[in-house]
Amino acid sequence: DIQMTQSPSSLSASIGDRVTITCRASQGISNYLAWYQQKPGKVPKLLIYGASTLQLGVPSRFGGSGSGTDFTLTISSLQPEDVATYYCQKYNSGPFTFGPGTKVDIK
């Protein structure tokens, strides 16, 4: 099975900072990758699918890139409401594995 890893596992950044989270698949998955945001005590929210397509209603400060095995989620200007854990997920075929998550908070 394909394994998903994320780095870093956590980060602290200042308001307005550019934040980058990396997701890596152990084998190529083309662009079959989604990113989710989960705020404390809340349900996961789909941010990006197809590695780079923003889900309707998601702020434009969120962006995704990558293909194959290496992917990136970028927050161009970190806002207080972005405090959350971010997960990547592969969906080219089962198992539809999630990455371990990256916790983002404010410095």
Added chain:
Amino acid sequence: EVQLLESGGDLVQPGGSLRLSCAASGFSFRSYSMAWVRQAPGKGLEWISSIDGGGDKTEHADSVRGRLTISRDNSKNTLYLQMNSLRIEDTGVYFCAKPSSYMITSGRGFDYWGQGTLVTVSS
């Protein structure tokens, strides 16, 4: 409006059984694959099972195969997870999730999630 409402979570002893339900509304339930995703306390998301729209094809994570079984009743717009031989490590919140496209592999992620139901396995 799409709604997913899980139920059935409870406190159960190791080795016990439970059946979770997810009542769906607001979309053509029978047209969509569906999935169960769980989250252990303080841990990340874990996909555990998926089923196609007709209920003919199922997939399960290695960690639950043979103990947890996904099914659906399209006449009732309801997704199920039968949980047998429960272990302490099965403790967590169980979410049902709807893919954005009819099939999970069609490429748009899970766009709707239920609020989750808590399963606690403890003696």
